[in-house]
Amino acid sequence: MAASPRSATMFFAVALTFVVTMMGTTLPTPLYPIYQQNLGFSQLIITVIFAAYAVGVIGALVVAGSWSDQIGRRPMLAAGLVFSAASAVVFLWGGGLGPLLLGRVLSGISAGIFTGTATVAVVELAPAAWAGSATLIATAANMGGLGLGPLVAGALSQYLPWPVHLCFILDLVLIGVAAVAVACAPETAARPARPRLRMQPLSVPAEVRPVFVPAAIAGFAGFAVLGLFTAIAPAFMGKILQLSNHALTGAVVFLLFVASTVGQIGQSKLSERLRLPLGCVALIGGIALVAAAIGMASLMLLLLGAIVSGIGQGVAFRAGMGAVTAASPPERRGEVASTFFVVLYVAISIPVVGVGLAADTLGLRVAGISFSIAVAILATVALISLLLRRRPD
Structure with a gap:
């Protein structure tokens, strides 16, 4: 049975939202030498900035890992996009170690929310014709987004103006498009009448x-x-x-x-x-x-x-x-x-x-x-x- 155009569109739109969010988490990778040179950071400080991301991911997994089953996929995806946009804004603000650490933590929270929620949402939104490939598409969206971040940021910072800002401006534009996709997507979770939000x-x-x-x-x-x-x-x-x-x-x-x-x-x-x-x-x-x-x-x-x-x-x-x-x-x-x-x-x-x-x-x-x-x-x-x-x- 052929999938309706709308169901297929929503399936791929949410998958692309997954790509956009994960891409945002790795945008700083090729920019670290620029931060190091401009701000005088040691290699240890650069790795601490990077590692702050994991703090956000682990926190989101432990605190909100099961929340999408209680309040729905769409609210959690929207929350992930909010944290992703906040991270991009903080990186645009920049100016020192504090903003960079905060930006990485916020980025980690967005990734922690999306890792579980978006994977399930992509699988649940898959039309019958794509059901067998839904998990692989979710995997490709996750890892592909992570890989695209350094590729996009590296090219923009090397060949265009505003080397530490332009990629985050682009990221905010894509997050805005992703927010529209999430707003239009149907809810796939069977939410309980009385949601119970608990730590995982x-x-x-x-x-x-x-x-x-x-x-x-x-x-x-x-x-x-x-x-x-x-x-x-x-x-x-x-x-x-x-x-x-x-x-x-x-x-x-x-x-x-x-x-x-x-x-x-x-x-x-x-x-x-x-x-x-x-x-x-x-x-x-x-x-x-x-x-x-x-x-x-x-x-x-x-x-x-x-x-x-x-x-x-x-x-x-x-x-x-x-x-x-x-x-x-x-x-x-x-x-x-x-x-x-x-x-x-x-x-x-x-x-x-x-x-x-x-x-x-x-x-x-x-x-x-x-x-x-x-x-x-x-x-x-x-x-x-x-x-x-x-x-x-």
């Missing part, structure tokens, strides 16, 4: 932990790589590779997120038993290439490392999320999934701050190689845990 508990049942632990370790390693590229790649490009083109920096980070999307989509073609182990193997190989790129100051190796580690991260993330969800009791899946995401967003922040601290004390090259070794060790631990758990089978 975080815990893992004992019977789920044997599955959760290796999946969380692999996911931690993969998201740490995402954090490395989005926070530190601009400094690597400029100080080690001597390449200061912001558009090129944005393209490298975009490549990583495209590879992650490919890994997430392609993992369904692998045997279920092999998905997470193969994701760990690819992650180890990719981060080894990144370490070699840093050591040899090679752009080609960095690009190859971004592709391989991105694919590994995507496979490991989707496979780990699927395994954890399947192993969880139905009544506690939301709780376990939220715990899993909190682990991932801790990974995207704290290790990167450690890299910033190490870069200021030991140098960027030593910090980057040491971080790569640590991530490879984590992925290896996850791989060994998986192999040992399956040996009795």
Whole structure:
């Protein structure tokens, strides 16, 4: 049965809203060297600014992770857009460390709201003809938006005026269009008569932990790589590779997120038993290439490392999320999934701050190689845990 033009339009409009919001969260990536130069920040301060994003994401996941089931998808999507617009306004205001930290926290809150709510909304709005692809479209919207942020901001800051402002002006325009799409979209949640707004508990049942632990370790390693590229790649490009083109920096980070999307989509073609182990193997190989790129100051190796580690991260993330969800009791899946995401967003922040601290004390090259070794060790631990758990089978 063919989908009506309106239902298909609303489906893709909400998916594009997802793209716009996630794009806004990564716009600052290629701008960090400009902030560093203009405001005199150390590499540690840059990583702290980046990590403030995870504070907002984790806060939104814990506080409002289940609210869309109670008050509806549209109000939560609208709230996410408000936080996204507020973040863009704060970045336009700029002027120092405080506004940059606040902008990142607000951006994280918008992402925390959208990560769960928009994924569910896209799936629920899918016409029958698109139902089988709805989850993949939501995944592509999420990761594609994250990748577009550095690409767009890098190109605008490199080739057009107002290098630290123009991308946020464009972001506000797109958020306005997205707000119209959300206002026109139908509500898909069956809201209770008396909504109960509560914080999302975080815990893992004992019977789920044997599955959760290796999946969380692999996911931690993969998201740490995402954090490395989005926070530190601009400094690597400029100080080690001597390449200061912001558009090129944005393209490298975009490549990583495209590879992650490919890994997430392609993992369904692998045997279920092999998905997470193969994701760990690819992650180890990719981060080894990144370490070699840093050591040899090679752009080609960095690009190859971004592709391989991105694919590994995507496979490991989707496979780990699927395994954890399947192993969880139905009544506690939301709780376990939220715990899993909190682990991932801790990974995207704290290790990167450690890299910033190490870069200021030991140098960027030593910090980057040491971080790569640590991530490879984590992925290896996850791989060994998986192999040992399956040996009795």
